[in-house]
Amino acid sequence: MKMKTIMGCASIILVELIVRVQPMAGASVTFTIDPTRSSITHSGSLSASALGTYNFAAQGTGSQTTSYAGTILADLTPPNIQFPGGSLILANTNGTWKPATNGGSGSAPADYAAEVIAAEIITSYFADRNLEFDVSSPQATLTNGGFNCDLMTITYLTNSVPAPGTDYNITIPLEPSHDTNGTFALTGSATNDPNTAYLTNTEGKLTFFFPVSFTNVLTKSGYTVTNILKGTVVATAPASAWPLPLSVGLQDGQVSLTWPSFPGPTFTVQSTGVLGSSWNTASGVTTVHANTSTWTGSATNTAQFYRLHATF
Numbered sequence: 001m002k003m004k005t006i007m008g009c010a011s012i013i014l015v016e017l018i019v020r021v022q023p024m025a026g027a028s029v030t031f032t033i034d035p036t037r038s039s040i041t042h043s044g045s046l047s048a049s050a051l052g053t054y055n056f057a058a059q060g061t062g063s064q065t066t067s068y069a070g071t072i073l074a075d076l077t078p079p080n081i082q083f084p085g086g087s088l089i090l091a092n093t094n095g096t097w098k099p100a101t102n103g104g105s106g107s108a109p110a111d112y113a114a115e116v117i118a119a120e121i122i123t124s125y126f127a128d129r130n131l132e133f134d135v136s137s138p139q140a141t142l143t144n145g146g147f148n149c150d151l152m153t154i155t156y157l158t159n160s161v162p163a164p165g166t167d168y169n170i171t172i173p174l175e176p177s178h179d180t181n182g183t184f185a186l187t188g189s190a191t192n193d194p195n196t197a198y199l200t201n202t203e204g205k206l207t208f209f210f211p212v213s214f215t216n217v218l219t220k221s222g223y224t225v226t227n228i229l230k231g232t233v234v235a236t237a238p239a240s241a242w243p244l245p246l247s248v249g250l251q252d253g254q255v256s257l258t259w260p261s262f263p264g265p266t267f268t269v270q271s272t273g274v275l276g277s278s279w280n281t282a283s284g285v286t287t288v289h290a291n292t293s294t295w296t297g298s299a300t301n302t303a304q305f306y307r308l309h310a311t312f
Contacts, residue, residue, distance in 0.1 A: 027075075027076050027077075027241065027242050028073065028074070028075055028076075028084075029073075029074050029075075029076055029206065029237050029241045029242055030071050030072070030073055030237060030241075031071060031072040031073075031074065031206070031208050031235035031236060031237045032071055032235055032236060032237065033068055033069050033070045033071065033072065033089065033090075033233055033234070033235045034234050034235065034236060035067040035068060035069045035092060036067070037232075037234035038067055038068040038069075038231075038232065038233045038234050038235075039065060039066070039067050039068070039231050039232065040065070040066065040068060040091070040212055040229050040230065040231030040232075040233070041064055041065045041229070041230055041231055042056075042064045042065070042066075042112040042114065042128065042227065042228070042229055043055075043056060043064065043114075043228045043230070044056050044114070044225065044226040044227045044228050045225075045226045046116050046122070046124060046126075046170075046223060046224075046225055047223065047224040047225075047226070048222055048223050048224070049222070051121065051122065051172070054116045054118055054122060055116075056114035056115070056116060056126065057114065057115055057116065057117070058113075058114065058115075059097050059098060059113040059114060059115045059125065060095070060097070060113070062094055062095065063094065063095060063097055063112065063113040063114065064112055064113070064114060065094070065112075065231075066091050066092050066093070066094040066111050066112060067092045067094075068089060068090060068091055068092065068233055069090050069092060070087070070088040070089045070090040070132075071087060071088050071089075071235070072087045072089065072135065072208060072210070072233070072235045073085070073086040073087050074208070076199075076242045077139075079141055079142045079143075079292065080139045080140065080141055080142065081139070081140055081142055081147060081199060082137060082138065082139040082140065083135050083136050083137040083152060084136065085134055085135075085136040086134070087133070087134050087135045088132065088134070088157070089132065089133040089134070089135065089233065090131070090132055091111040091112070091128075091131035091132070092111065093109045093110065093111055094110070094111060094112070094113075095109070095110065095113070096108060096109050096110070097109075097110045097113030097125070097127045098113070098115070098125035098127065098169065099125045099126075099127060099167050099168065099169035099181065100167070101129070101167055101183075102167060102181075102182060102183050103167045103168050103169045103181030103182045103183060104169075104181070105169070108127070108129075108167075109129075110127035110128060110129050110167075111128050111129055111130070111131045112127070112128040112131075113125070113126065113127045113128070114126045120173055121172065122170065122171070122172055123170075123171045123172075123173075124168065124169065124170040124171065125168070125169050126166055126167070126168050126225070127166070127167045127168075128164075128165075128166050128186070128227070129162070129164070129165060129166075129167060130160060130162050130163060130164050130165065131156075131164050131186070132156070132157040132160045132164060133154050133155060133156060133157060134154075134155045134157055135152050135153065135154055135155070135210075136152070136153050136155070137149075137151045137152045137153065138151060142199060145198050145199050145200055146196045146197065146198045146199075147196070147197055147199075148194065148195075148196065148197075149192050149194075149195050149196065149197035149210060149211060150191060150192050150193060150194040150195065151192075152191070152192045152197075152210075153189050153190070153191055153192070154189065154190055154191075154192060154212070154214050155188070155189040156186045156187055156188060156189075156216075158185070158186075158187050163185065163186075164185075164186035164187075165183040165184060165185050165186055166183065166184040166186060166218065166225060166227070167182075167183050168180075168181060168182065168183070168184065168225070169181040170223065180221045180223070182220070182221075184218040184220055184225060186216065186218070186227075188216065190214040190215060190216055191214065192211075192212065192213060192214055193213035193214065195211040195213060196211070197209060197210050197211060201239055205236050205237065205238055205239050206236060206237045206238070206239055206241060206242060207234065207235070207236050208234070208235045208236070208237075209232065209234055210232065210233040210234070210235070211231075211232050212229060212230065212231050212232065212233055213228075213229070213230045214228075214229060215227070215228050215229075216229075247259070248306065250299055253298065253299050254296055254297070254298065254299060255284075255296070255297050255298070255299045255304070255306070256294055256295065256296045257269060257294065257295045257306060257308060258292055258293070258294045258295075259292060259293060259308060267286070267293060267295075267308060267309065268281060268308070268309045269281070269282045269284065269286070269295045269297070269306060269307075269308055269309075270282055270306070270307050270308075270309065271297075271304050271305065271306050271307075272304070272305050273302060273303065273304060273305070274305075275305055279307065282295070282297050282306065283297055283298075284296050284297025284298070285297075295308075
């Protein structure tokens with residue numbers, strides 16, 4: 001087990017005195033995406049006014065699912081979270097698929113791949129390559145460690161080289177004039193679908209669970225391609241990246257400690273009259289609120305030091 005200790009001192013000498021340690025300022029935290037726990041699946045369709053709509057199928061086993069790596073930047077100010085931009089969410093290559101780059105014949109490494117094969121009507125191949133995203137949001141309030149991630153906007157990082165794109169090769173034997181190949185540039189932003197994202201603090205680390213569900217529609221050469229990405233991104237950071245602020249108060253003969261709390265850790269308040277001597281579990285009552293916990297106990301007429309142990 002790992003512990004984090006936060007300390008405060010409070011005293012009453014003849015008169016009522018309130019001592020308060022103001023919460024620490026918010027922290028910019030860089031979360032590292034865990035590829036072993038981050039997976040997003042691709043689906044969608046190909047449409048044309050003269051041909052109708054056809055759903056994508058996999059080119060082969062695993063062609064429509066891949067893992068993700070990179071970093072997510074968040075501003076944490078208890079009990080709020082915000083994503084200012086500056087994240088780098090990277091799709092990993094999952095195999096070699098048709099078509100080749102720029103829609104050429106043959107195959108090349110790709111992040112996702114799909115196909116539409118409909119009797120003698122259409123034979124088409126699609127491969128998403130070089131997918132990179134950023135994420136941004138206004139400030140959201142964490143409630144029991146969760147918040148609505150439909151506040152989050154996902155944006156293609158088009159300044160990367162090579163830029164994100166969908167290479168395509170469409171063949172229609174009965175209508176050869178409709179044959180086409182090339183690259184759809186993946187650009188723009190999309191709002192994440194309603195869901196709940198979570199921030200937890202366990203085992204000495206912060207863990208961010210980010211459900212992803214967004215749709216991007218591309219139109220080119222008379223065709224409309226709908227891309228849908230759904231899955232989960234999990235990213236972690238050391239718990240020390242976001243120190244817990246502690247508020248200490250004295251009022252009406254009562255000592256109170258208040259701190260932001262989230263699912264995971266177990267908190268214990270301890271006290272001592274002399275620093276360097278043994279610490280004892282402080283008697284009192286702990287109340288858990290939506291985003292904070294408060295411990296309240298009786299004050300004494302001598303100096304007391306308090307510390308808060310968070311066991312992960």
